[in-house]
Amino acid sequence: xSPDYDPHASSLAGTADADxxxxxxxxxxxxxxxxxxLVYLLAERFKFTQRVGRLxxxxxxxxxxxxxxxxxxxxxxxxxxxxxxxxEFAEKFLxxxxxxxxxxxxxxxxxxxxxxAADADA
Ligand SMILES: O=C(O)C(=O)C[C@]1(C(=O)O)C=C[C@@H](O)C=C1
Numbered sequence: 001x002s003p004d005y006d007p008h009a010s011s012l013a014g015t016a017d018a019d020x021x022x023x024x025x026x027x028x029x030x031x032x033x034x035x036x037x038l039v040y041l042l043a044e045r046f047k048f049t050q051r052v053g054r055l056x057x058x059x060x061x062x063x064x065x066x067x068x069x070x071x072x073x074x075x076x077x078x079x080x081x082x083x084x085x086x087x088e089f090a091e092k093f094l095x096x097x098x099x100x101x102x103x104x105x106x107x108x109x110x111x112x113x114x115x116x117a118a119d120a121d122a
Pocket of ligand 1: 063064068069097101
């Protein structure tokens with residue numbers, strides 16, 4: 001955990017009884033653990049998608065693959081329904097992440113094009 005992180009940071013101090021705040025902080029401890037896991041999971045996912053980006057750039061494949069995305073969204077919506085999560089939220093979340101991945105893929109491809117052009121000039 002970041003040394004500067006205060007798990008009791010709140011704008012609610014003084015607005016509720018101490019026992020209510022204690023319960024709130026206890027619940028927030030679990031929320032903090034989940035948020036930390038999400039960060040690690042996302043970092044790991046981006047490590048893999050960076051590999052995909054490099055592979056695609058090397059073989060001149062397009063950054064996005066709409067057929068793959070449609071299948072992923074359908075799958076995540078079904079998982080969300082099973083998990084009692086709004087399927088629309090699952091779709092929005094995945095679409096948000098994929099947009100960032102595509103931005104990375106484009107940057108990798110542009111770097112590679114630049115490097116290839118520099119090699120050709122040399
Ligand atoms: O699997 C790919 O081809 C990727 O580039 C990864 C990914 C994803 O983040 O899941 C991102 C962009 C594509 O449109 C589809 C999927």
